[in-house]
Amino acid sequence: MAISTTSNATRTTTLSNGVEMPILALGSAPLATRDDDTSHFNPLDSFNGFLPEQSYQSLNSALEMNNADETPIHIDTALYYRTHPHIRLVLGNALATGRKKRSDVFLTTKIFHPNFGDSFGTEDLGHCMPSFHNEMTYDDVYRFVYRQFQQSLHEVGVGYFDLTLLHWPGHPDTDEARNSEQRLAAWNVLEDCYSKGWTRAIGVSNFSEHHLEQLQIMNEAKKKENNNSSVVIRPHVNQIEASVFLQHRDILDYCRQSNIVVAAYSPLGRGVLRVTSNETVRRIATKYDIDAGKVAIKYLYQKGYGCVVFWTTKPERVRSNHEILVENCVLDDEDMTALDGLNRSDGTGTWGLLSPYVIK
Numbered sequence: 001m002a003i004s005t006t007s008n009a010t011r012t013t014t015l016s017n018g019v020e021m022p023i024l025a026l027g028s029a030p031l032a033t034r035d036d037d038t039s040h041f042n043p044l045d046s047f048n049g050f051l052p053e054q055s056y057q058s059l060n061s062a063l064e065m066n067n068a069d070e071t072p073i074h075i076d077t078a079l080y081y082r083t084h085p086h087i088r089l090v091l092g093n094a095l096a097t098g099r100k101k102r103s104d105v106f107l108t109t110k111i112f113h114p115n116f117g118d119s120f121g122t123e124d125l126g127h128c129m130p131s132f133h134n135e136m137t138y139d140d141v142y143r144f145v146y147r148q149f150q151q152s153l154h155e156v157g158v159g160y161f162d163l164t165l166l167h168w169p170g171h172p173d174t175d176e177a178r179n180s181e182q183r184l185a186a187w188n189v190l191e192d193c194y195s196k197g198w199t200r201a202i203g204v205s206n207f208s209e210h211h212l213e214q215l216q217i218m219n220e221a222k223k224k225e226n227n228n229s230s231v232v233i234r235p236h237v238n239q240i241e242a243s244v245f246l247q248h249r250d251i252l253d254y255c256r257q258s259n260i261v262v263a264a265y266s267p268l269g270r271g272v273l274r275v276t277s278n279e280t281v282r283r284i285a286t287k288y289d290i291d292a293g294k295v296a297i298k299y300l301y302q303k304g305y306g307c308v309v310f311w312t313t314k315p316e317r318v319r320s321n322h323e324i325l326v327e328n329c330v331l332d333d334e335d336m337t338a339l340d341g342l343n344r345s346d347g348t349g350t351w352g353l354l355s356p357y358v359i360k
């Protein structure tokens with residue numbers, strides 16, 4: 001069957017502050033698990049840490065690609081993933097030899113990760129909120145998150161990020177009053193870093209509509225109370241887990257109405273959910289003569305996700321997944337409806353992470 005085409009293949013999404021964000025991002029969170037990960041599991045039980053050394057080849061492969069139409073290569077990382085030094089090495093080499101300019105790369109990182117369980121021994125490194133986070137005041141959190149941001153710049157070896165996100169809205173065992181105040185303190189750090197030009201855009205991750213609405217109201221109230229004339233900034237991006245099995249239509253609708261771009265992570269269900277083995281996804285892939293992973297990614301983009309963040313250990317897949325930026329394949333209405341039908345409302349659509357709705 002012939003592929004439908006459109007003459008203006010889109011490669012970037014414009015954020016509310018005018019920054020152009022590339023719609024496809026290579027992630028860098030190579031997770032190690034204790035068991036084979038073929039079942040639906042609780043990550044708090046099964047994560048065994050990260051294998052950041054697995055990221056070298058994929059990062060290198062991404063930076064070796066030619067930038068299509070000058071579109072920067074988008075790399076997604078987080079202080080928590082321990083891959084900042086790996087990005088520093090691979091990117092540093094490309095910059096040192098003149099193969100790339102800083103503007104050829106769009107760097108997204110994340111800070112403010114709560115301490116879920118033992119945090120793989122990273123607590124003393126400042127990768128997570130400390131275990132006594134329940135006692136931290138607004139000022140404590142502000143100082144802690146500010147240090148995390150500076151540590152991130154230092155680890156990656158750059159002077160600015162393109163996008164910095166709050167990794168999680170808080171801790172699932174912490175009450176709403178405490179979580180919401182800590183979110184505000186962390187967000188005020190990002191606003192300050194943004195105003196200084198240390199990050200070109202700021203956003204959040206794993207936030208529900210409620211977290212976003214509440215953050216806006218609390219931020220406006222606090223600035224008014226303190227006669228603080230600095231601008232209240234609404235997040236430019238909300239990065240959430242999304243796939244054909246976990247479509248998060250309510251968060252997507254809310255964010256689009258509020259001019260917040262939604263980025264989808266784990267579009268392939270991290271392999272655990274076997275998205276690319278699904279019969280409907282495979283049938284549509286055959287129809288368009290593309291691989292099933294591209295159907296899963298393309299679906300999210302056509303639904304309105306402004307960015308899709310995938311991971312692969314295979315350098316050739318870094319390149320082939322990026323082909324959707326230049327292939328003018330458009331899934332037709334019938335196929336989009338069939339993929340809409342794969343959404344699971346029973347909570348099994350995630351590969352194991354916490355739902356944004358679980359955190360108060």
Ligand SMILES: NC(=O)c1ccc[n+]([C@@H]2O[C@H](COP(=O)([O-])OP(=O)(O)OC[C@H]3O[C@@H](n4cnc5c(N)ncnc54)[C@H](OP(=O)(O)O)[C@@H]3O)[C@@H](O)[C@H]2O)c1
Pocket residue numbers: 026027028029030076077167205206239240265266267268269270271276291292293294309310311312313314317321
């Ligand atoms: N904000 C957050 O809280 C958060 C949470 C989780 C993840 N993330 C970000 O999102 C990134 C991606 O998430 P993820 O690793 O969980 O899941 P993912 O991208 O959904 O899945 C990765 C798996 O998909 C396979 N794959 C890649 N391309 C494929 C294709 N075209 N066809 C078939 N299989 C393909 C890879 O296998 P091979 O290695 O064999 O190619 C790998 O096992 C992370 O690296 C991280 O940067 C963010």
